[in-house]
Amino acid sequence: VPALSAHRFFVGPGVISDGRAVIGADQARQIATVLRLGPGDTVVLLRDGLEHDVRLETVGRDRAEGVVTGRRPAANEPRLRLTLALPLLRGDRSEEVLEAVTQLGVSRVVPFTSERSVARELSRAKRERWERVTRESAETARRASVPEIHELCSWPDLFGSLEGPAIVAWEEAETSLRIGPVAADRASLIVGPEGGLTGSEIDLARERGAEIVSLGPRTLRSETAAIAAVAMLIGWSEG
């Protein structure tokens, strides 16, 4: 089965048409020089929820062409459509979290800053890196779609950008995240920045209907909290 071992690429509009694929610069270069594939090899192209097996015919650094030999609905998306509200973290820590939560199956990421955030800007260059990290992580994780990255929000604006019941992980909460299948088909998880969320931010979250839960008695760094809570919520929805 070529699809199981073949490298996967999310492709843009127009790449696949009339049973053929024409792959442009970035991905052609990866096929030619990183994966070192040639005519006769197969790649899988993902577009609009479909997986296309493509047998390569010509491979160059700027362009690769091939014929579609198979097509099926792309699978491997979790039952739970989970939005992660992720604070901007220092250095490349946000990217490490994005890589892990993309593998685990997050559907949307809403970056935000709050009172105690250290990092406060999402530059264009950083957003482009985030988009590359999520796309490549979704490809290697064999997902059918790439998590969408929302515009940067402030804390008060954040709640309008979420989907489904909102859960805020806060270490001072009195109740813990509970085991059990998630009732909704979508939910949002909010994790605080390095310095934590403030009491008034938590009050605002409660007013907006969010549930405030702790992830247990041990103090977790933001990165660990995000990865662990995503693993538990998506694991429970599938278990």
Next chain:
Amino acid sequence: VPALSAHRFFVGPGVISDGRAVIGADQARQIATVLRLGPGDTVVLLRDGLEHDVRLETVGRDRAEGVVTGRRPAANEPRLRLTLALPLLRGDRSEEVLEAVTQLGVSRVVPFTSERSVARELSRAKRERWERVTRESAETARRASVPEIHELCSWPDLFGSLEGPAIVAWEEAETSLRIGPVAADRASLIVGPEGGLTGSEIDLARERGAEIVSLGPRTLRSETAAIAAVAMLIGWSEG
């Protein structure tokens, strides 16, 4: 309550005696120059399962002294005593995993190499870094104990070094890790290296009584698999 905001340190034998504490070089330097504490400030020292509140009297770069003002059993250890068998990973990836799983509550770590391992040696310097990472992560996570780091094992030797039922996370397994409280009070989780585990390694694990499970349909990197599975197992044991 000083204990809630005070910095925590695991200390060696002899540091606390007769209601007083004498803190040596490394930790005194951190108290003096990183935390910038002085006489009258409080730290919490952990030793033999007890937390000691210590009010500092003298603080120098080589030595800090104080009086024990309170003592209680240290809490925050998970109900499940979980051993993580962690392959040696490239670069400092093992350290990132150690930091996260220590925060999440792992009790023991057994490093191993297997057929497809890329990294194959645990140097003395690296082991010392690992010990520092686990100790410091346990301190900031407010744990009562530091995960023990076992000697490096080969795959066949690994199974003699585990505790309780052994669970191998393998992406080709037909059954998934199931939701539900873990019946045992101890368990071991084994995650494969970057290149995956081989069929014959899985056969050996089965012969040794391990359960082989997948962590779901999405392909996870070793680091993500370790953090996610530890979060799920310890979360379920407490939820």
